[in-house]
Every structure is written in C-alpha cells, then in structure tokens.
Amino acid sequence: MLGVVPSPSPVPDAVAAHLERFLARMRDESTEYGPDAAAFLDAAVGMLDGGKRLRARFCHAGWRAVARFDDRDATETDPLWDVCTALEIFQSAALVHDDLIDNSDTRRGRPAAHRALEASHREAGWSGDADAFGRAAAILLGDLLVAWSDDLLESALDGQPHARVVRAEYAKMRRDVTTGQFLDIAEESAWSVNDGHLHAERALRVASLKSARYSIEQPLVLGAALGGADEDQISALRRFGHPIGMAFQLRDDVLGVFGDASVTGKPTGDDLREGKRTVLVALTRESLDPSARNLLDEMLGDPELTPQQVSFLQATITGSGALDRVETMIADYAREADRALSGARLDNAAVGELRELGRAATVRSA
Numbered sequence: 001m002l003g004v005v006p007s008p009s010p011v012p013d014a015v016a017a018h019l020e021r022f023l024a025r026m027r028d029e030s031t032e033y034g035p036d037a038a039a040f041l042d043a044a045v046g047m048l049d050g051g052k053r054l055r056a057r058f059c060h061a062g063w064r065a066v067a068r069f070d071d072r073d074a075t076e077t078d079p080l081w082d083v084c085t086a087l088e089i090f091q092s093a094a095l096v097h098d099d100l101i102d103n104s105d106t107r108r109g110r111p112a113a114h115r116a117l118e119a120s121h122r123e124a125g126w127s128g129d130a131d132a133f134g135r136a137a138a139i140l141l142g143d144l145l146v147a148w149s150d151d152l153l154e155s156a157l158d159g160q161p162h163a164r165v166v167r168a169e170y171a172k173m174r175r176d177v178t179t180g181q182f183l184d185i186a187e188e189s190a191w192s193v194n195d196g197h198l199h200a201e202r203a204l205r206v207a208s209l210k211s212a213r214y215s216i217e218q219p220l221v222l223g224a225a226l227g228g229a230d231e232d233q234i235s236a237l238r239r240f241g242h243p244i245g246m247a248f249q250l251r252d253d254v255l256g257v258f259g260d261a262s263v264t265g266k267p268t269g270d271d272l273r274e275g276k277r278t279v280l281v282a283l284t285r286e287s288l289d290p291s292a293r294n295l296l297d298e299m300l301g302d303p304e305l306t307p308q309q310v311s312f313l314q315a316t317i318t319g320s321g322a323l324d325r326v327e328t329m330i331a332d333y334a335r336e337a338d339r340a341l342s343g344a345r346l347d348n349a350a351v352g353e354l355r356e357l358g359r360a361a362t363v364r365s366a
Contacts, residue, residue: 009057010060010076011053011056011057011060011084012053012056014076014081015053015084015088017081018078018081018084019048019088019089022085022148022152023045023048026041027041039117039120039124040117040140040141040144043113043116043117043120043137043138043141044141044144044145044148046110046116047092047096047113047145048088048089048092048145051088051091051108053088054215054216054357054361055084055088055215055216055219056085056087056219057357058216058223058241058357059080059083059084059087059220059222060076060080060084061223061354061357062219062220062221062222062223062224062227062229062237063076063080063223063224063226064223064347064350065223065224065227065237065350065351066224066227066228066233067228067347068349069345069350074227078156079160079226080223082153083153083156083157083166083222083223083226086149086153086156086170089145089148089152090146090174092145093143093144093146094181094214095113096112096113096114096138096141096142096145097138097139098181099113099114100114100135100139100142102274103274104270104274106265106266107265107266108265110265112138113138113141113142114134114137114138115134117133117134117137117141118130118131118135119134121133121134153166153167160226162225162227162228165225166225169218169221169222169225170222172218173213173214173218176209176213176218177209177210177213177214179209180209180210180214181210183202183209184210184276184277187203187206187277188276188277188301191277196286197286199277199281199282199285199286200282200283202277202282203277203278203281203282204246204279207249207253207279208242208245208246210249211246211248211249211252212241212243212244212246212249213241213245215361216241216242216244216245216248216361217238217242218241219241220237220238221234221237224237232345233345233346236341236345236346237344237346239337240337240341240358241337242337243333243334243337243340244333244334244337244357244358244361246329246333247330247333247334247337247358247361247362248361248362250280250326251361251362251363253271253276253279253280253326254326254327255364255365255366256269256270256271256272256276256278257269257271257280257313257314257317258314258323259366260365263365268310269305269307269310269314272299272305272313273302273303273304273310274301279329280317280322280323281296281300281317281322283320283321283322283325283326284320284322285297287320287321287322288316288320292316296313296316299312299313300313330362333362334359337358338355338358
C-alpha cells in the first residue's frame with residue numbers, strides 16, 4: 001500500500017491484459033511437457049499475480065514524457081505494453097531469486113515461490129527432500145521467468161525503429177541488478193573485514209545498482225527510448241530517476257526494519273533477521289560505542305530474533321539518530337529528483353505524473 005496513492009492509471013489493467021494473453025500462449029506451449037510441469041507453471045503464474053506494477057508505470061511515464069512532448073498525440077501500442085509487461089516478468093524472476101537468497105518464507109503475504117514448490121512436492125507424495133526440491137525448483141523458476149521476459153521483449157521490439165537502444169538499456173539493467181544482488185550478499189559476508197567507515201558508501205553503491213537504476217531509472221529510459229527520446233530527454237529522466245530510485249530503496253530499508261507486517265506482507269524486522277547491511281544499519285553502527293556496536297553485530301542476521309529483540313534493535317537504530325538521517329536523505333533525494341524535471345523538454349502532464357509517482361515511491365508503507 002502506497003502512502004501517497006498516485007492518480008488512476010491505465011497501466012495495471014493494460015499489463016494484466018497483456019500478461020494474460022502471454023500466459024495463455026505459454027500454457028498452450030507447455031502441454032508438451034506433461035502433467036508434472038503443471039506445478040512449475042502454476043508457480044510462475046502465481047509470481048506474476050499482484051504487485052505495484054511500479055516498473056511498468058515508470059516505463060509508461062517515460063514513454064509518455066517523450067512521445068507526447070510538444071503536443072504530439074501519440075497512442076499507446078502493443079509494443080509499449082509488452083515492454084512494460086516484460087519488466088514485470090523480470091521483476092518476478094528477481095523476487096523468486098531474492099526470496100531464495102534471503103531465506104524468506106513469504107512474499108506479499110503468501111508462501112514464497114520456493115515454499116510453494118516445496119509444498120507441491122509434499123502434496124504429490126514424491127520421495128526425497130521437499131525443502132531441497134523447492135529451492136532447486138525456484139532457481140529454475142526464476143530462470144524461466146527471465147527467459148519469458150526476454151521472449152516478450154524481443155517480440156515487442158520486432159520492427160521497432162529504436163529497438164537497438166531499448167535492447168542495450170535492458171541488457172544493462174540485467175547486468176546491473178544481478179551484480180548489485182551479488183554485491184549485496186558479498187557485503188553481508190565481507191562487512192567484518194571491510195573498513196567500517198566505508199559501510200554506508202558500499203551500501204549506497206548496492207542500492208544504486210540493485211534498486212535505483214533497476215526499479216526506476218532504467219524503466220523510465222526504456223519507455224523513453226521506445227518513444228524516440230533524444231540524449232537531452234534521456235539525461236533529464238536519468239537525473240530524475242536515479243535519486244528517486246535511491247529514495248525508494250532507502251524507504252525499503254526503513255520498512256524492512258519498522259514496517260507493519262499486516263501491510264508489507266513480511267514479518268516485522270525481517271531485514272534484521274536476514275542480516276541486511278543497509279545504509280540504515282551502516283549509519284547506526286557509525287553512531288554506536290564499541291560495546292553497543294558489537295551487540296548489534298551479534299544480533300544482526302539471527303533468524304530466531306524474538307519480537308522483544310527486534311524491538312530492542314529498532315530502539316537502538318532510532319536512538320542512534322540513523323533513522324532521522326535516512327529520512328533526511330530520502331527528502332534530499334526527492335528534492336534532487338524534482339529539480340531535474342524543471343525545464344526539461346518533456347510532456348507537462350507526464351512530468352506531473354512522474355512527480356506523483358516519485359512521491360508514491362518514497363512516501364509509502366509497503
């Protein structure tokens with residue numbers, strides 16, 4: 001649930017329709033794989049149900065900002081909606097792998113993909129380790145969703161005049177988010193031997209690769225490129241998208257510690273149990289004396305943290321001033337993004353929508 005609800009948009013319904021059409025084709029093609037593949041396909045379909053459609057909305061807004069600039073009356077086409085949908089399929093792949101890496105049991109209030117596949121193993125009465133099956137199957141599920149995303153993107157770009165630019169940006173997006181994910185898990189292991197004064201800087205680098213570029217900047221550019229953007233227009237959208245993406249990730253970090261489980265769909269303090277080395281945690285460590293810092297380090301990453309221990313860590317983070325510092329950073333990034341749109345050669349109505357989406361991405365409760 002977004003704290004600031006953006007205006008009604010055609011994007012969710014359009015993506016749902018194009019997704020339904022694509023999945024119908026995938027179901028028809030999957031009949032050759034036999035009945036055992038049904039649980040695999042069901043898990044893929046389940047991952048594509050729901051979500052904020054944030055990346056699709058930014059992709060559409062980027063296209064609109066360029067295609068309708070200077071009072072041009074451009075019309076949304078199937079290729080645009082298919083690129084938006086491909087982004088959402090790729091996001092589902094990233095979530096499958098993310099939940100597996102983080103050992104998360106839930107996603108949007110439902111079993112995570114590896115847990116759902118584990119349950120299907122048990123329900124079928126198959127032999128062997130159901131947990132190991134679920135994890136292995138989830139790796140393959142994420143790979144399948146990446147393949148689906150690529151398939152849809154390629155079909156969307158067939159014959160499009162700006163296909164080369166879109167493909168290059170999409171490929172860069174994939175490299176960035178995958179490398180960012182690796183650096184994220186590397187930081188969880190390497191933080192103890194790295195210079196403590198660089199923890200926040202390193203966490204910001206991960207946030208840039210894994211979230212800011214991938215979640216907002218690159219979807220914006222993909223839509224704009226499809227609409228025929230020039231270099232100045234793409235530059236303005238990048239200068240808006242990256243800081244909003246950074247603010248989006250910092251808000252995620254706050255919700256990962258303080259979020260309401262009934263709203264986020266994940267247990268309160270899940271980031272603490274997973275030991276995530278976020279900017280929020282890095283700034284907390286900087287402000288603590290050695291004994292308090294050691295206690296924080298001992299507790300972070302303990303999957304058995306009790307509600308009382310989570311409350312203690314929340315109080316530690318708040319008392320250190322780190323939460324206030326992160327909130328200030330979010331506000332600063334939002335102002336930086338807003339300045340990037342001033343005077344940009346972009347459609348005025350789309351600029352208004354971008355500002356709304358920026359607020360919705362950073363002032364939210366889930």
